[in-house]
Amino acid sequence: MNVIESRIDGVKLLHPRVFEDERGFFLETYTKESYQQILNTELNFVQDNHSRSYKHVLRGLHFQTSRPQGKLVRVVRGKVFDVAIDIRPESPTFGQWEGVYLDEADKAQFWLPPGLAHGFVVLSDYADFEYKCTDYYDPAGEACLLWNDPDIGIEWPVESPLLSPKDAQGKLFKEIFR
Template structure:
């Protein structure tokens, strides 16, 4: 398994070891001790989530001010452009974003430490997205950073994404505190 850092403090790109042959493939999507060792943190996941979205759907950029969630994310089917923005006050990478293509073909995973806003846009006809969370979903604490905040200036590969009504009401970075 390979693990590399990103420009956002604590965020990691993980390439699991894949065993492939003519029959198909096998990989471990999570093994507690190994992931603790490569990430250098004690991980305790409490919730797994699964979503399906169609081409052009943009979900996010979501976060929880109370009960911030660390997330281990991956795509099971299709392809997405996955994005995290550091919204942790005092962080040396505050306001910076990182984007990575996750797909069923590359099997790449991302570790997103608590305190990041997270979202993705679907690049394939459909995408099945799975993620493990370190804290429980708290609908009363959920907030959204607007996907097209000019200060953050995320370079999305789709110009007119499909958004939920809730995500259309996301806040600008300067208004999050």
């Protein structure tokens, strides 16, 4: 596996080995022992999620205050621009963001340790997005940063994304963390 370190502490882009031939392809998307070694952390995934979103839909920037989730994300169909924001006050990269393109052809995975906000925007006609979580979803602790917060300065590849009413009401970083 090829592992690329992010500028955000603990965030990694993973390129698993893919075995392809004229019949198709095969890859391992997760094995506990090897991923714990690669990510240098104990992993206990408790929930798998799958979402489908259409072109220019932006989901995020979501996080949980009471039960932070680590996420191992990947795109199985389509293409997205995926973003992680470090919201861990004690982190040397607090307030910084990292964005990567994930698509079905590349088959890369993006690891976000607990304590990050997360979001993505769909660039293809639609995208199927799968992710493993290290803790359960807790609606009472759900929170959202505003997708275009000028203090964060994410360089989204879409100017006018389609947002849910909840995501359109996201809070500014300085309202939550300063």
